[in-house]
Amino acid sequence: MAPTIGVFDSGFGGLTVLRALIERLPGVRFAFLGDTARLPYGSKSRRTIARYAAQSAQFLVREQGAEFLVIACNTASALALDAIQDAVPVPVLGVIEPGAAAARAASVTGDALVVATEATVRSHAYTAACNAHGLRAIEKACPLLVPLVEEGWTDHPVTGEVIGIYLNELRAEAAAKGMNPDTLVLGCTHYPLLRRLFEGAVKPGAKVIDSAESVAQAAVRLFNGNSAQPAADSAAQTEICCFATDSVEKFERLGSRFLGRPVGQVELIDLGG
Amino acid sequence: MAPTIGVFDSGFGGLTVLRALIERLPGVRFAFLGDTARLPYGSKSRRTIARYAAQSAQFLVREQGAEFLVIACNTASALALDAIQDAVPVPVLGVIEPGAAAARAASVTGDALVVATEATVRSHAYTAACNAHGLRAIEKACPLLVPLVEEGWTDHPVTGEVIGIYLNELRAEAAAKGMNPDTLVLGCTHYPLLRRLFEGAVKPGAKVIDSAESVAQAAVRLFNGNSAQPAADSAAQTEICCFATDSVEKFERLGSRFLGRPVGQVELIDLGG
Numbered sequence: 391m392a393p394t395i396g397v398f399d400s401g402f403g404g405l406t407v408l409r410a411l412i413e414r415l416p417g418v419r420f421a422f423l424g425d426t427a428r429l430p431y432g433s434k435s436r437r438t439i440a441r442y443a444a445q446s447a448q449f450l451v452r453e454q455g456a457e458f459l460v461i462a463c464n465t466a467s468a469l470a471l472d473a474i475q476d477a478v479p480v481p482v483l484g485v486i487e488p489g490a491a492a493a494r495a496a497s498v499t500g501d502a503l504v505v506a507t508e509a510t511v512r513s514h515a516y517t518a519a520c521n522a523h524g525l526r527a528i529e530k531a532c533p534l535l536v537p538l539v540e541e542g543w544t545d546h547p548v549t550g551e552v553i554g555i556y557l558n559e560l561r562a563e564a565a566a567k568g569m570n571p572d573t574l575v576l577g578c579t580h581y582p583l584l585r586r587l588f589e590g591a592v593k594p595g596a597k598v599i600d601s602a603e604s605v606a607q608a609a610v611r612l613f614n615g616n617s618a619q620p621a622a623d624s625a626a627q628t629e630i631c632c633f634a635t636d637s638v639e640k641f642e643r644l645g646s647r648f649l650g651r652p653v654g655q656v657e658l659i660d661l662g663g
Numbered sequence: 664m665a666p667t668i669g670v671f672d673s674g675f676g677g678l679t680v681l682r683a684l685i686e687r688l689p690g691v692r693f694a695f696l697g698d699t700a701r702l703p704y705g706s707k708s709r710r711t712i713a714r715y716a717a718q719s720a721q722f723l724v725r726e727q728g729a730e731f732l733v734i735a736c737n738t739a740s741a742l743a744l745d746a747i748q749d750a751v752p753v754p755v756l757g758v759i760e761p762g763a764a765a766a767r768a769a770s771v772t773g774d775a776l777v778v779a780t781e782a783t784v785r786s787h788a789y790t791a792a793c794n795a796h797g798l799r800a801i802e803k804a805c806p807l808l809v810p811l812v813e814e815g816w817t818d819h820p821v822t823g824e825v826i827g828i829y830l831n832e833l834r835a836e837a838a839a840k841g842m843n844p845d846t847l848v849l850g851c852t853h854y855p856l857l858r859r860l861f862e863g864a865v866k867p868g869a870k871v872i873d874s875a876e877s878v879a880q881a882a883v884r885l886f887n888g889n890s891a892q893p894a895a896d897s898a899a900q901t902e903i904c905c906f907a908t909d910s911v912e913k914f915e916r917l918g919s920r921f922l923g924r925p926v927g928q929v930e931l932i933d934l935g936g
Contacts, residue, residue: 427711434700533813537806541806543807636711
């Protein structure tokens with residue numbers, strides 16, 4: 391039987407991570423859960439996020455048999471990785487550490503910018519992870535970007551303008567601290583859909599790190615190393631099962647933009663609450 | 664003892680309604696609940712919204728002794744007014760019907776535009792309420808406006824641009840249907856903070872209906888008529904108690920913009936889930 395990898399997000403932004411995983415791990419069964427009834431996590435407290443994320447992780451492990459979990463949600467990775475690891479008996483990979491490691495590898499100046507949701511920034515998880523790699527980082531919450539992506543304005547002049555305003559403010563802050571950033575980390579799984587606009591807004595030569603790509607690369611290494619199952623059969627069919635706690639219609643309608651293919655039928659589940 | 668009016672919203676946008684109520688009903692005790700742990704309701708399903716709203720209404724009646732409820736949330740009024748009325752034994756006033764009545768009174772052409780959240784629009788509650796008053800209405804979801812208000816961009820050129828785009832699309836739809844709208848209903852309690860931008864974006868002579876004002880006027884009539892208590896003593900001190908299910912810090916920080924005065928200390932409560 392194909393091994394199962396559980397992928398969790400508060401919404402469907404994490405489908406950008408699932409997309410990157412599918413490309414790298416053929417023949418695997420993926421169970422994706424979007425806790426859409428309770429999104430966005432980005433504006434909620436640590437206590438609430440930890441409770442929601444632990445319930446979601448338990449669903450993927452207990453009900454779906456996941457033997458490895460990827461937390462495809464920056465906010466949950468930043469605020470609840472410990473709570474999730476305590477809640478389930480399988481390896482759990484968050485999205486922050488791989489993003490920080492990729493930024494360290496990309497940066498020459500040793501200074502990085504991070505854009506993310508309010509709660510991710512408030513946690514300073516990226517700064518801590520970057521510092522642990524010897525990289526200085528400065529973070530900014532960009533609360534308008536998720537709504538702009540969900541409105542479908544991924545290539546809209548207004549979105550370009552908003553990104554320009556946020557990056558100018560962030561660069562001014564960095565300059566005031568004597569930093570010389572050459573790397574920008576997209577610390578939210580919605581932001582890969584804005585990659586083109588971000589690449590147009592950074593200084594020439596600056597690198598844009600997509601945390602969805604980074605976590606998928608790390609997951610491939612960890613999954614192949616940790617799995618007690620035989621390695622996935624690359625000739626086998628990849629299976630994708632999507633679950634949501636609400637708004638299945640919205641998930642099915644918007645999800646394909648993130649996954650890059652139709653998400654198929656999404657099953658509505660109830661985690662209580 | 665002063666009578667208690669319960670005011671409920673999914674977040675703190677409903678503080679614009681509370682502000683309008685305070686101005687009109689001195690000497691009353693107001694208990695305001697923002698279900699901030701589970702906001703925004705606007706993107707969730709009817710079933711989920713009804714469950715959350717009924718729990719919130721029960722808190723205000725059972726725990727806070729409210730003898731009258733104002734649902735200061737367009738989404739909950741549109742999708743869950745029946746469920747709330749079933750859940751509590753006190754009169755419940757939603758925000759939709761007073762807004763529609765005010766639009767009917769304001770319009771000369773008999774055609775109105777309505778801007779609101781996605782779930783409010785999907786419910787077509789405003790169209791139904793306007794039609795019942797003999798007014799034609801056409802609605803548009805404007806999902807970027809709540810995030811723009813919460814980012815504090817209530818007077819920002821980007822917000823003006825977004826409002827212009829939304830209204831142009833809506834007017835084009837109205838024209839295609841042969842309508843000649845002269846009235847715009849702000850069908851979300853966040854939108855009164857954008858009133859100036861909306862007034863600058865409508866055609867000269869068009870009227871902007873603020874549903875917060877409309878529901879407060881209707882509440883004054885109903886409360887004074889329905890209350891079994893003696894009429895509120897206008898010389899008595901108005902008392903305001905605010906409760907939230909999460910993000911008390913954010914509530915306290917942003918709430919004063921909506922209430923027009925400091926919200927004071929906000930008490931964190933747990934409705935479960």
